[in-house]
Amino acid sequence: MKPWRVIGFDADDTLWHNETIFENVHERYRALLSSYHGAAIVDRTLFATEIRNLELYGYGVKGFTLSAIETAIELTQGKIGADEIRTLIELGREMLDHPVVLLDGVVDTLELLARSHRLLVITKGDLRDQERKLAKSGLGALFQHVEILSEKDQASYASILRRHDIKPAEFLMVGNSLKSDILPVLALGGGGVHVPYHLTWGHERTTEQPNAPGRFFEIGNLRELPGLL
């Protein structure tokens, strides 16, 4: 295998659980609106609002909360009460305040790899929220740099590699999203290790399959990563 010198890690659903928190909130959101609409319509409308607002809000909990309030007003034709909107604001705050629960194998794997490789975190979302999660995770000292981006695409990865003087051929990105973590890095000539999470947000789904023999790998648990290197 190639001599990858630098390994980038996605954070949400790669190092710690995140989509499970959203899924729990989605359940409570459906329950809140269940007297107006069935779950499928609630899910579909909320997702459409999120995507419509993505360009303006970016990723993260605050934009999600605003989209959830907007959708609730739309789906109830303005009949939703102020108490219920307060509940949505509370749900958002709970998400921001949620404990960080690491995925299995994360600590052991990172501690092992930090001895032989430069490790980075490359994540997207709300600036303060991602910084807070990293602080709560206790993993900060294992990473040489933390990059919080508004979008993870080919241009943003290229800019990080340039800024840190990393050649694409020596860079390996590890994450749960083919679309955000793997495909843009493969396109630049780097390597990618996909570690699927059991839930994937609709916006991160892609039908495109990586085609980069010797540079793309899929593993079931982060513990398998050192064996790959």
Place this chain on the structure above:
Amino acid sequence: MKPWRVIGFDADDTLWHNETIFENVHERYRALLSSYHGAAIVDRTLFATEIRNLELYGYGVKGFTLSAIETAIELTQGKIGADEIRTLIELGREMLDHPVVLLDGVVDTLELLARSHRLLVITKGDLRDQERKLAKSGLGALFQHVEILSEKDQASYASILRRHDIKPAEFLMVGNSLKSDILPVLALGGGGVHVPYHLTWGHERTTEQPNAPGRFFEIGNLRELPGLL
């Protein structure tokens, strides 16, 4: 004067108008709630909500919008209607979508200084919003680096200087907030140029006065900056 090699610029209310946009929104917010409370109570309660939420939300328009909705529910004891909450969401979106209006003298000054100095932008707020404003400003190419922070304090400036290999003694920070732009940089041994804006958000006010002879300056317009150097 000292040989400052690197100049950092705050963005909101230093390079482009920002607080005027908030002030306009505050006016419309007071009008929306005027049948419930007078302007002073509305302002005070909204400010208290913003400060209470700051740790969790961080700076920026999305957190402001959530705090404005929360405050409106509180101040009307839940009587506020869904239509009015929709109006608040719209106000937030307008702020994010607002054109960027540069302050007088910005383009000339930056173009002149970029020939002789390394220029940085150091700002705080929502990641995507600040990136979008910088893109709209057309100033991007004049800056070597853009740093968007969740907080501007001594530790975050120290980290930027370290990361870019800049000695505090060769770094000059220019901005409208004594608290966020000037005092932390002076404390590190750098220089500061205060360019007051005619409006200052309550949270940025400070009674502390800079005391750093030869390292602290105040000017009325960015055009005076090259003359200082």
